[in-house]
Amino acid sequence: MIKKSFKVHGVYVHVPFCKRKCLYCDFFSCASDNTELMLQYADAVCCQIEQTQAEVTDYATIYFGGGTPSILPVDGLIRIVEKLKQCGFWQMPKEATIECNPGTVDLDKLQVYRQLGFDRISFGVQSFNNNELQIIGRIHNADDALTAVALAKAVGFKRINVDLIYGLPLQNLNSFQYSLQQFCSLNLSHLSLYSLILEDGTSLKTMVDNGQIKMPDENLTADMDDWVQKFLLQHGYKRYEISNYAKTGEESKHNLVYWNYLPYIGFGAGATGFDGWTRYKGVENIGQYIQSPLAVEKEHLTCDNIYSEFMFMNLRKVDGVRLKEYKERYGEDIIDKTLTKINTCIEDGLVEYDDKKDVLRLTERGMSLGDLVFSKFV
Ligand code: SF4
Structure with a gap:
């Protein structure tokens, strides 16, 4: 492999505070309303930004994620954004996104986000059914979500994402269809649709294991999957990644940095970064x-790690991957070894390779059974 250095294409800032911990969540975040601690945290992020040297593309995307960035006092957020700008990490971003919990925003906050330069907002809505929201421990209800979206539109956000989850406790095909209908009626630019994964160590997993909460059966989630693809396409949302749908031109440019396996930098506790060869991770402890x-x-990633990650990140995209791109970046021709590895997946109709265009991609069936394909690269 050729060891050349790459420029940073995306900048991520992690805000590890939430008003309350949702029952299914295993992200690094802590329930807190301690404003003083949050401001100290913002200062620590500024210190990390100031002391970090990296070559950054002038169009690098910005993403504030969490946790709940919208819980951060506005003063703290302003300090971090100004530091990013001052240190050259925020120049002319292709996109600047802030994640918000619908239960934590108001008009004033949203106006500040716009003034700071955020042009995309992502709401963790998860469902438009109050009983489903309640059982997973969300702090907001469906009306809060509708209000948050209306306020975001009112302050001028044109690029709005909503996260929804399917396979929730209490969810059935009708209630899921209702959530999707509500989403489509809002006429937003983007949808992230995740299936609920019961992660070890979460309260929800314990409650399901103890029989306190029942999960929907797998056939139901398979029915939801079939229905959703057709419904979203009819409403103008094209799937472009396994869990993501967008109107034309409204794909998440920041997340495409990850799926294209491009270098990015992460600031904050528990934030990861990747320079093309090495992954970095900040300590997952707010005090430390x-x-x-x-x-x-x-x-430090091995050549095998890099090859595997390059394949399974890129294959998440509906457009797939040009295998020659690997040679352009890392100097190694991977066409023969890749086709040998996934030969059975091609025979089973999960993957297709267009050798004229040099594009390898998952088929529609492969999109639902992606793990089978990814396992070939582990
Ligand atoms: S708001 Fe998001 S990050 Fe916070 S606990 Fe809930 S799912 Fe986790």
């Missing part, structure tokens, strides 16, 4: 991060 924001764990 505030003490030493520059302490990161490094994982």
Whole structure:
């Protein structure tokens, strides 16, 4: 492999605070309303930004994720954004997104986000049914979500994403269809649709294991999957990644940095970064991060790691991957070894390779059974 250096294409800032922990969540975030702690955290992020040297493309995307970035006091958010701008990490971003919990926004906050330069907002709505929201421990109800979206539109956000989850406890085909209908009636630009995964260590997993909560059966989630593809397409949302749908030209440019396996930088506790060869991760402890924001764990990736990750990130996209791109980036021709590895997946109709265009991609069936294909690269 040729060891050349790459420029950063995306900048991620992690805000690890939430008003309350949702029952299914295993992201690194803590329930807190301690404004003082949040401001100390913002200062630590500023310190990390100031001390970090990296070559950044002038169009690098910005993404504030969490946790709940919209819980951060506005002063703290302004300090971080100004520091990113001052240090050259925020120049002329292709896109600047902030994630919000619908239960934590108001008109004033949203106006500040627009003034700071955020042009995309992502709401964790998860469902438009109050009983489903309640059972998974969300802090908001369906009306809060509708209000948050209306306020975001009122302050000028044109690019709005909603996250929804399918396979929720209490959900049935009708209630899921209702959530999707509500989403489509809002005429937004983007939808992220995830299936609920019961993660070890979450309260929801314990409650399901104890029989306190029942999950919908697998046939139901398979029915939902069939229906959703047709319904979203009819409403103008094209699937462009396994869990993501957008109107034409409204794809998430920041998330495409990850799926295209391009370098990105991460600031904040538990935030990861990737320079094309090495992955970095900030300490997953808010107190320790505030003490030493520059302490990161490094994982030097082997050639095999890089090849596997390049394949399974890129294959998540409906457009698939040009295999020659790997040679352009890493100097190794992977066409023969890749086709040998996934020969059975091609025979089973999960993957197709267009050798004239040099494009390898999952078929529609492969999109639902992606794990079978990805396992070939592990
Ligand atoms: S708001 Fe998001 S990050 Fe926070 S606990 Fe809920 S799912 Fe997790």
